[in-house]
Amino acid sequence: MQLVHLTDLHFGCEDKDALSAAAKYVAEHKPDAVIVTGDISKDGLKTELEAACEWMRALTAPVMLTPGNHDVPYYEMIGRLLYPWARYERAAHGIHTQAWHTPDWSIVPVNTARAWQFRLNWAQGEISRGQTAIAGAELQRAAPGALRIVITHHPLDWPNDAPIKGVTRGGLRGQERLIDSGAELFLSGHLHFASARLVGTRALSITSGTLSQRVRHEPCAFTVIRRPDPRAIETEVIQVVQGVCRTATTRRFALAELPALDQPAEIHAEA
Numbered sequence: 001m002q003l004v005h006l007t008d009l010h011f012g013c014e015d016k017d018a019l020s021a022a023a024k025y026v027a028e029h030k031p032d033a034v035i036v037t038g039d040i041s042k043d044g045l046k047t048e049l050e051a052a053c054e055w056m057r058a059l060t061a062p063v064m065l066t067p068g069n070h071d072v073p074y075y076e077m078i079g080r081l082l083y084p085w086a087r088y089e090r091a092a093h094g095i096h097t098q099a100w101h102t103p104d105w106s107i108v109p110v111n112t113a114r115a116w117q118f119r120l121n122w123a124q125g126e127i128s129r130g131q132t133a134i135a136g137a138e139l140q141r142a143a144p145g146a147l148r149i150v151i152t153h154h155p156l157d158w159p160n161d162a163p164i165k166g167v168t169r170g171g172l173r174g175q176e177r178l179i180d181s182g183a184e185l186f187l188s189g190h191l192h193f194a195s196a197r198l199v200g201t202r203a204l205s206i207t208s209g210t211l212s213q214r215v216r217h218e219p220c221a222f223t224v225i226r227r228p229d230p231r232a233i234e235t236e237v238i239q240v241v242q243g244v245c246r247t248a249t250t251r252r253f254a255l256a257e258l259p260a261l262d263q264p265a266e267i268h269a270e271a
Contacts, residue, residue: 007189010212012042017243038068038153068153084115125154136181
């Protein structure tokens, strides 16, 4: 199994060469799916969201998408209050945005972005107890042996060496509960920073780089994820320099055995 993890496309200030290189990589390497973890636009404009989703639909692999904090009407208070996700949802037609179960994976999206918050920095994320419970129940629908993946825009546990600082409200609690529900892989963005680290012994957390002009101390990048055996995950960070993809790092992580989890009587794979 091979997955490509993209994030922070930021159409409106996208890096066209990086996008072309990523699309070419997908066409040549034929991953099983592409996962995009939000901030597909710069200001949540209809034109930006539609252009981003049109680009994703043109990829030669099925796409899974969750939104980010830039995908609301960013500078429009009325839009934030009355229809924060309407433009995004209309633009994303034909792209997977709900939990996606196959014999090989269960990908469960959680929207950690908020249209507004009771704190100064509305760009930061949150995962509620309700969202955690829903995602945990969805994970337990996974087929036996399927890789259980949770995708969010904001990392639930921010890496210490991230180029920006912040906190996802409820993130640590939510991550722990989701691991208890069987989550093995967490994918996120927001940081414009490629990182992979074990969470305890049973799960791996990955953030990926941006494909926009808003780089932070490293080139545009995305991550390729492979599963060579049931308890191992390989990550390959692909940097895009002057429109050319090149491998920056390749790592292999071993995960501890999962405890027994209750399985539903019947699993339906979704196309």
